[in-house]
Amino acid sequence: MxxxxxxxWLLAAGIAALGLFSVxxxxxxxxxALVQERQAIQEVREGIDVLQAEWSYLNRPAExxxxxxxxxxxxxxxxEQFIGFEELPPWRAPGVDSSPPNSSPQGPANPADATxxxxxxxxxx
Amino acid sequence: xxxxxxxxxxxxxxxxxxxxxxxxxxxVLEGSAKQALETGRTRLLVAGLVFTLAFxxxxxxxxxxxxxxxxxxxxxxxxxxxxxxxxxxxDILDRNGTILATTLPTASLYANPREVxxxxxxxxxxxxxxxxxxxxxxxxxxxxERAFVWLQRHLTPRQHDAINRLGIPGLDFKRETKRIYPxxxxxxxxxxxxxxxxxxxxxxxxSFDEVLLGTERPLQLSLDLRVQHILTEExxxxxxxxxxxGAAGLVLDVRSGxxxxxxxxxTFDPAQPGRAVTEARFNRTSLGIYEMGSVFKIFTTAxxxxxxxxxxxxxxxxxxxxxxxxxxxxxxxxxxxxxxxxEIFIYSSNIGTVHMAMEAGxxxxxxxxxxxxxxxxxxxxxxEVGDPLLPSPWREINTMTISYGHGMAVSxxxxxxxxxxxxxDGERIPATLIKPLPGERPLGERVFSTKTSKAMRWLMRxxxxxxxxxxxxxxxxLVGGKTGxxxxxxxxxxxxxxxxxxFVGAFPMDAPRYVIFAMVDEPKGHDGTFGYATGGWVxxxxxxxxxxxxxxxxxxxxxxxxxxxxxxxxxxxxxxxxFTLAAH
Numbered sequence: 001m002x003x004x005x006x007x008x009w010l011l012a013a014g015i016a017a018l019g020l021f022s023v024x025x026x027x028x029x030x031x032x033a034l035v036q037e038r039q040a041i042q043e044v045r046e047g048i049d050v051l052q053a054e055w056s057y058l059n060r061p062a063e064x065x066x067x068x069x070x071x072x073x074x075x076x077x078x079x080e081q082f083i084g085f086e087e088l089p090p091w092r093a094p095g096v097d098s099s100p101p102n103s104s105p106q107g108p109a110n111p112a113d114a115t116x117x118x119x120x121x122x123x124x125x
Numbered sequence: 126x127x128x129x130x131x132x133x134x135x136x137x138x139x140x141x142x143x144x145x146x147x148x149x150x151x152x153v154l155e156g157s158a159k160q161a162l163e164t165g166r167t168r169l170l171v172a173g174l175v176f177t178l179a180f181x182x183x184x185x186x187x188x189x190x191x192x193x194x195x196x197x198x199x200x201x202x203x204x205x206x207x208x209x210x211x212x213x214x215x216d217i218l219d220r221n222g223t224i225l226a227t228t229l230p231t232a233s234l235y236a237n238p239r240e241v242x243x244x245x246x247x248x249x250x251x252x253x254x255x256x257x258x259x260x261x262x263x264x265x266x267x268x269x270e271r272a273f274v275w276l277q278r279h280l281t282p283r284q285h286d287a288i289n290r291l292g293i294p295g296l297d298f299k300r301e302t303k304r305i306y307p308x309x310x311x312x313x314x315x316x317x318x319x320x321x322x323x324x325x326x327x328x329x330x331x332s333f334d335e336v337l338l339g340t341e342r343p344l345q346l347s348l349d350l351r352v353q354h355i356l357t358e359e360x361x362x363x364x365x366x367x368x369x370x371g372a373a374g375l376v377l378d379v380r381s382g383x384x385x386x387x388x389x390x391x392t393f394d395p396a397q398p399g400r401a402v403t404e405a406r407f408n409r410t411s412l413g414i415y416e417m418g419s420v421f422k423i424f425t426t427a428x429x430x431x432x433x434x435x436x437x438x439x440x441x442x443x444x445x446x447x448x449x450x451x452x453x454x455x456x457x458x459x460x461x462x463x464x465x466x467x468e469i470f471i472y473s474s475n476i477g478t479v480h481m482a483m484e485a486g487x488x489x490x491x492x493x494x495x496x497x498x499x500x501x502x503x504x505x506x507x508x509e510v511g512d513p514l515l516p517s518p519w520r521e522i523n524t525m526t527i528s529y530g531h532g533m534a535v536s537x538x539x540x541x542x543x544x545x546x547x548x549x550d551g552e553r554i555p556a557t558l559i560k561p562l563p564g565e566r567p568l569g570e571r572v573f574s575t576k577t578s579k580a581m582r583w584l585m586r587x588x589x590x591x592x593x594x595x596x597x598x599x600x601x602x603l604v605g606g607k608t609g610x611x612x613x614x615x616x617x618x619x620x621x622x623x624x625x626x627x628f629v630g631a632f633p634m635d636a637p638r639y640v641i642f643a644m645v646d647e648p649k650g651h652d653g654t655f656g657y658a659t660g661g662w663v664x665x666x667x668x669x670x671x672x673x674x675x676x677x678x679x680x681x682x683x684x685x686x687x688x689x690x691x692x693x694x695x696x697x698x699x700x701x702x703x704f705t706l707a708a709h
Contacts, residue, residue, distance in 0.1 A: 002165060009172070046230050050282055056224035056307035061354030076674045079601035079683035087685065 214304065214323050215336070216343035217316055219350045220385075220560045225316050226330065226395075228323065229305050231279040232298040234288060237272055240295030244268040247293045251276065254287045267295075279303050304330075310392040312353055314408040315346065315384075315507070315558060318395040327398070327406070329558065331508045345560045347383035352376050355674045356386045360643060363667040364390060367648030367658055373409035374667075375541045376675070377640040379631060382542065382554035382567055384505070385639070385679075387411070412509040414534040415644070418611030419473045419593075419660070420544075420629045421530030426470050426584060427547050428493040429481040431577040437701040440465035443476040449522050454479055454529075457610075457659075467704065470584045471592030473608065475529045482528030483521075490524050496572045497543040498553065499535050506558045511536045530609060537627075541642040544629050548585070548605075548637040551578040576698070583696040586634040590693070597628055597665035599672040601683030603692060606630020606641075606668070608660030613647065623647045628664035632672055635692045638681065643667045 068074045217226040234255075241247055248263035255263070255277050266274045279301065280288070288296065304319045317328020325331035333344055360372040376386040389409040393401030407413065429435045444461040447454040456474050469477030482490055494500050502510045514534035516523035526532035538556055546553040551573030561567065573581075585605030588594045593608040609627040612619040627644040631637040643664040650658040676683065684692060697704065 002169075006172075049227065050229055053224060053227050053229055053305050053307050056227075059223065060308055060311070061351055062311075062358075065354075077677045079599070079673065082601075082677070082683050083685065 213302065213341070214319075214338055215340050217329060217337070218343045218345045219312070219348045219353075220345065220383075221349065221351075222345070223350050224307055225312055225346065225348075225350075227305050227307070228302050231301050231303045232285045233278040233301050234276040234280055234284075234296060234298055236267060236274050236276055236296050238267050238269050238274055238295065239272055241267045242294060247296075250291050250293065251288070254284050254291070255280075256284075306395040308350065309396070310394050311350065311357065312348055312387075313392050313395045314389045314406075314410070314509075315348060315387050316395060318398045327509065328408075328507060332506050346558055347378070347381075347385065347560045348387065348558070349376075349385045349679070351678050352675045353386040353388065355678075356388045356641075356643075356671050357390070357392075359667040359671045359674075360388055360390055360645070362670075363643070363645050363648070363663055367645060367651070367663050369645045369648040369663075371404070371409060371646035373413065373537050373642075373644045373646075374671075375410055375537055375640075375642040376671075377541050377545050377556060377642075379545045379549045379637045379640055380554070381561060382545065382556045383560065384538075384556055384558050387538070387558075389413075408507070408509045409644075409646075410537045411503060411505055411507050412511045412536065414511040414514055414536050415625050416531050416534050416611045416614065417540055417627060418530040418609035418625065419475075420540065420607050420609035420627055421527065421533075422470060422473060422478045423544060423547055423581065423585065423607050423629070424493065424497060424499075425478050425482050425485075425490075425528040426466065427573055427577055427581050428490060429485050430466075430580055431493075431551075431573045432485050432489055434484040435466055435481055437466050437580060437698065437704070441469065441477045441480040443469070443474045445476075447476055447479055447525070449525060452522060452526075454525060465704075467584055467587055467701070470607075471588045473588075473593050478528045479525045482524055487519060487521060487524045490527065491519060493572070494527075494533075496553065496570070497546055498555070499533075499539050499543055503536060503538050503542065503556060505538055505556050513539065530611060537642055537644055540629060541640050544631065544642070545637075545640040546572050547578060547581050548631045548634075548640065549578070550575045579696075580698050580701075582631075582634050582637065583698055583701070585630065586693065586696055589630065593659075593661040594628060594630065594665050596661060597630055597668045597672075599632070599669045599676070601685065601689055602672050602676050602681065603633040603635060603684065603689060604630050604669070604672055605632065605634040605637075606665075608665055610659040610661075624658055626658055626660040626663040628660050628668045630668060632676070633681065633684070633692075634696060639675075639679070641668055641671060643671070 214228045216224055216228070219225055238244070244264055244267035248260050248267055251263050252258065252260035258277065263276065266276065276296070277284075280298075285298065288298075302323065304323055306313070306316065306318070313328075315328055317325060317330035319325050319330050325334035325337070329344070329346065330337070337344060356374045356376060360374050363369070364372045372388070372390040374386065374388040375384065377384055387410045389407070391405045393405040398406060430437070440463055442463045443456060443459070444463075446456075454475050456476055458472070460468075460472060460474065464472065464474055464477050466477075466481075468474075469481070491500070498504075500513055500515055502512050513536070516527070516532055523532050542553075542556040545556075549569075551571055552569035553572050554567050554569050557567070582605060585607060586603060587605075588607050589598050589604050594604075594606050597604050597606055597608075606629055609625075609629070611625045611627075612621065613623040613625055614620070615623065625644060625646055626648050627642065629640070629642045631640045645663045645667075648658040648663045650656040650662070654662040
């Protein structure tokens with residue numbers, strides 16, 4: 001009985017030792033992998049920092065202004081280019097708009113007021 | 126060992142049970158059977174001890190791992206969100222998150238010439254990648270007998286990559302960090318710069334040195350880079366047009382005291398501050414103090430109205446110059462008649478303003494200027510802050526000259542902040558360069574009554590509609606303000622040919638959001654301005670263009686002609702209804 005118990009315990013101890021060894025081995029491997037991952041993360045983060053700095057550099061307002069004037073022909077907005085909703089030309093249903101604006105007695109005095117958004121949208125269609 | 130012990134003392138029980146042997150009835154074995162049992166017991170005991178020890182060690186280790194070392198593991202696990210570069214310095218951002226200053230790891234290239242096999246070939250390849258070094262220099266360095274030689278410090282990432290690709294033996298990199306200012310000279314005076322060890326030497330870099338070193342969180346300034354750029358461009362254009370030696374400008378948020386733009390020209394490259402001349406590194410907006418001239422009439426008029434010594438309906442005869450001791454105070458463009466208070470303000474009459482200041486008195490003037498923050502250095506977060514220059518003693522003649530902005534010098538930042546107080550319902554909010562946290566509202570301090578502020582807003586708007594500041598009128602934005610042209614002090618007297626021309630204003634005047642200040646140092650008039658180099662001709666147009674360009678960016682809607690007219694009518698205080706300007 002004692003001999004059996006001793007054997008069982010010895011076996012258990014051996015298994016535990018083996019298990020411990022393999023766990024330790026795996027942990028060491030994981031730790032190495034972790035260090036590598038950390039290094040990789042670090043490198044990526046540094047890369048991001050560099051790219052952010054470069055992005056900020058490329059976004060210098062003077063550079064953007066130069067590129068905009070070269071490729072887009074944009075100029076700063078003028079105050080007159082802003083209008084409120086109440087200043088938009090009145091919206092009319094397409095059916096109403098089909099008759100020539102000048103023939104209508106109630107039509108606006110200025111034909112330029114009546115042309116516009118809808119008419120041009122229709123011609124495009 | 127055990128067996129021997131058992132043999133030598135056969136009557137002793139190794140488990141210590143012998144002490145009980147007399148009281149308990151124990152089976153006592155003799156001979157080989159006893160010996161076998163004794164051996165078994167001993168072995169059991171030893172094994173037990175060994176296991177107890179082993180489990181104890183494991184327990185101790187468990188405690189160590191889970192409680193003591195465990196905290197370090199947790200910290201390491203968060204590592205990736207920690208610093209990217211060891212000993213890094215936090216970034217500085219503008220209010221929209223654009224990077225103004227950042228710390229980047231850089232590689233510095235060095236060589237061990239003893240290990241370089243083909244110095245000529247290596248030098249030829251390197252010369253194509255490195256900048257500012259000739260092939261001959263590189264050959265000489267690589268051909269030497271030393272074990273260490275710097276080839277280039279702080280490589281760009283592209284150079285780093287290219288040299289790695291070359292794969293020349295004997296070359297290696299040393300990792301270093303370097304402070305980078307991607308926006309260059311744009312906000313150099315505010316941001317400042319650092320020394321080679323990344324310690325702040327000027328600007329925010331210096332005043333927040335400890336904060337930047339101690340944290341990873343970027344420091345967000347109140348500056349808006351776009352506004353900063355616009356103001357810089359317009360001031361540069363004004364400097365060019367009038368062949369000026371310098372310029373300064375500010376945009377302040379009236380309600381929060383935030384500085385949106387702070388421009389000092391000429392400027393410098395913060396990457397190479399050592400190469401800039403001293404004047405370029407000088408921050409004119411916070412460190413420079415100037416006699417501001419007529420823009421001070423804003424404060425004199427506001428004080429007189431607030432004290433109640435005059436009302437908008439009052440006025441003075443300005444036809445005669447004021448003589449005090451050996452001084453004569455005249456008007457730049459004399460009107461030679463009685464002028465009402467609004468007229469005195471918009472035509473910028475020195476004589477009328479002096480009358481107002483004298484009625485209010487010296488103590489009153491001192492008290493108001495002090496409460497406006499003009500008599501003590503600005504509390505802005507910069508190390509470069511100028512002490513205002515005050516008269517000592519403060520005599521009557523000083524009161525007179527200060528009323529129209531001479532005999533007292535303040536920094537543009539103090540001035541702009543004081544004007545913000547006037548238009549902000551009379552509530553003073555200290556200027557700041559740091560973006561406040563959401564919901565954080567600075568504590569204001571009342572200087573003028575709401576009524577005074579309302580009257581002043583109307584007067585400043587009139588000054589732009591009909592007065593000296595007409596060229597600042599950006600259509601639809603209801604700009605109001607005051608021009609100033611001050612003679613510069615050279616040595617102990619005023620120079621007749623050197624001016625400081627300025628304009629300070631706010632917009633939109635029905636509910637002021639921004640204060641804008643522009644100042645040009647020693648402008649020279651040209652034919653297009655009929656030889657004039659006054660604030661109205663030099664600084665006001667720059668302000669108009671800046672307002673027109675920045676307002677849409679900061680979300681201000683321009684008012685169309687009719688709406689703007691209606692708002693202008695609404696600005697007129699009840700006490701001045703029906704006011705008309707006399708023909709001029």
